[in-house]
Amino acid sequence: MIRVRFAPSPTGDLHVGGARTALFNWLFARKHGGTFILRIEDTDGARNTEEASAGILKGLKWMGLDWDEGPEKGGDYGPYYQSQRKDIYDSYLAKLEALGRTYVEENGAVRFKFSRTAITVHDMVCGDVTFAPTEEPDMTIRRPDGSYIFHFVNVVDDIEMKMTHVFRGEDHLSNTWKHIDLFNAFGATPPTYAHIPLILNSDSSKMSKRDAGSAIEKSYMNGGFLPDAVFNYLCLLGWTPRTDSEVLDRATLTSLFEPGEIHSSNARFDMQKCTWFNAQYLRALPPLDLLKAAQPFLLQAGIIAIDEPVAAAALHSVREKVSLLSELPDWVHYFFREDYPYEDEVVAKLKAKPENSALLEAAMAAFAALPDWTESVVHTAIEEAAKGAGVKTGALMPLLRFALSGQSRGPGVNTIAFLLGKERTIERIQRTLAL
RNA sequence: GACCCCUUCGUCUAGCGGUUAGGACACAUCCCUUUCACGGAUGCGACACGAGUUCGAUUCUCGUAGGGGUCGCCA
Numbered sequence: 001m002i003r004v005r006f007a008p009s010p011t012g013d014l015h016v017g018g019a020r021t022a023l024f025n026w027l028f029a030r031k032h033g034g035t036f037i038l039r040i041e042d043t044d045g046a047r048n049t050e051e052a053s054a055g056i057l058k059g060l061k062w063m064g065l066d067w068d069e070g071p072e073k074g075g076d077y078g079p080y081y082q083s084q085r086k087d088i089y090d091s092y093l094a095k096l097e098a099l100g101r102t103y104v105e106e107n108g109a110v111r112f113k114f115s116r117t118a119i120t121v122h123d124m125v126c127g128d129v130t131f132a133p134t135e136e137p138d139m140t141i142r143r144p145d146g147s148y149i150f151h152f153v154n155v156v157d158d159i160e161m162k163m164t165h166v167f168r169g170e171d172h173l174s175n176t177w178k179h180i181d182l183f184n185a186f187g188a189t190p191p192t193y194a195h196i197p198l199i200l201n202s203d204s205s206k207m208s209k210r211d212a213g214s215a216i217e218k219s220y221m222n223g224g225f226l227p228d229a230v231f232n233y234l235c236l237l238g239w240t241p242r243t244d245s246e247v248l249d250r251a252t253l254t255s256l257f258e259p260g261e262i263h264s265s266n267a268r269f270d271m272q273k274c275t276w277f278n279a280q281y282l283r284a285l286p287p288l289d290l291l292k293a294a295q296p297f298l299l300q301a302g303i304i305a306i307d308e309p310v311a312a313a314a315l316h317s318v319r320e321k322v323s324l325l326s327e328l329p330d331w332v333h334y335f336f337r338e339d340y341p342y343e344d345e346v347v348a349k350l351k352a353k354p355e356n357s358a359l360l361e362a363a364m365a366a367f368a369a370l371p372d373w374t375e376s377v378v379h380t381a382i383e384e385a386a387k388g389a390g391v392k393t394g395a396l397m398p399l400l401r402f403a404l405s406g407q408s409r410g411p412g413v414n415t416i417a418f419l420l421g422k423e424r425t426i427e428r429i430q431r432t433l434a435l
Numbered sequence: 436g437a438c439c440c441c442u443u444c445g446u447c448u449a450g451c452g453g454u455u456a457g458g459a460c461a462c463a464u465c466c467c468u469u470u471c472a473c474g475g476a477u478g479c480g481a482c483a484c485g486a487g488u489u490c491g492a493u494u495c496u497c498g499u500a501g502g503g504g505u506c507g508c509c510a
Contacts, residue, residue: 397469
């Protein structure tokens with residue numbers, strides 16, 4: 001039975017590196033029907049905060065990385081906060097003491113005596129990596145105040161929680177021999193490791209919490225990204241599934257996931273490509289799902305969508321024009337207010353030719369005479385109005401677009417008119433004629 | 436400084452001894468078109484360097500250079 005874990009330390013928000021680490025663990029667990037555990041490594045009281053811990057849970061949930069054991073969930077190997085596991089660590093320390101593998105510093109800190117033998121890490125990504133007997137000083141595993149250090153608790157918990165595999169950042173590879181030394185001391189079998197490549201900024205520096213685009217909540221949740229898109233893009237940073245398309249849903253990514261295919265070289269984060277993925281997912285969203293996803297951004301822009309089907313249809317009509325949910329309000333606001341603003345330069349164009357008013361009036365008359373109100377009927381009416389006025393359809397369309405939306409770009413004019421309804425369409429033309 | 440990992444278009448990558456070195460994002464041009472987009476087509480663009488192994492290296496080996504990581508009483 002496969003058991004994997006994501007073990008963040010709550011020193012800040014969930015960032016893309018952490019999310020990708022969690023993602024690979026999650027994929028592996030889900031693919032093999034294993035257990036995905038969330039363990040909060042809050043052993044450093046001075047640096048950990050509850051807000052950060054909550055933020056990490058929030059980010060994971062948003063990404064759809066649900067855990068089987070851990071905070072809010074429980075499980076047979078809890079507690080899942082290391083700050084609550086002191087008794088367990090004490091007993092493991094006692095084992096080490098009994099083995100004569102520890103000694104106490106003058107100030108009370110406890111150190112673990114390295115075996116000082118060659119240690120080989122068998123890694124699913126990097127292959128076998130052998131470290132020569134170390135010359136480093138023995139490592140501290142407990143602070144003078146009695147709290148424990150990462151390397152120690154990490155190993156103890158991986159033993160206690162029966163982890164079978166560990167996917168973690170490659171920054172841990174150089175320390176893994178220390179962990180194996182501990183596993184060996186405890187007479188435990190180390191998990192199978194997979195050290196995954198780091199995510200770098202576009203300038204090749206390691207992406208960390210404070211870098212632009214690193215925070216899941218701030219950059220992606222609040223930035224108008226869809227979780228599926230970020231999930232998809234992050235999968236492709238360090239792993240290439242053997243498929244033609246790169247746009248793949250969770251089920252496909254899960255079934256295709258192979259740890260052995262994970263790259264061993266670092267990857268730079270490309271916000272443009274991540275945004276492109278988002279655009280792909282945005283377009284594929286059914287209207288009501290799009291509305292649901294866009295609601296927070298509409299609300300933020302002061303748009304209250306009362307008529308859900310119409311709002312959904314309005315959003316749907318511009319779905320191919322945007323890449324982010326946050327861009328949607330600018331494209332649809334005029335559907336939700338009668339005092340929509342007019343773009344200045346288009347007002348100038350409209351007034352530049354006196355005959356424009358006559359064209360708009362012709363269109364208005366044609367609309368008024370319509371017994372039905374569908375997109376195609378509206379379209380035909382516009383064509384005929386243009387014909388009757390002796391101009392091309394293409395000359396009338398922009399005028400109507402501007403009258404109905406105040407903008408020079410948007411969905412098809414017949415679509416706008418249809419969604420507004422006959423009455424509002426006529427009112428808007430009148431409002432524009434009065435400019 | 437020591438040790439570890441890595442090195443194909445600007446970026447993400449395919450390639451696992453013989454390919455016109457393929458795809459995606461971005462960019463450029465054209466087509467489509469009532470706008471903006473979408474979509475379609477085309478183009479631009481890479482094997483870090485040096486030895487060796489081999490009939491033949493992007494591919495294997497070793498160096499060099501470059502990048503990243505680790506060496507905490509952070510995780």
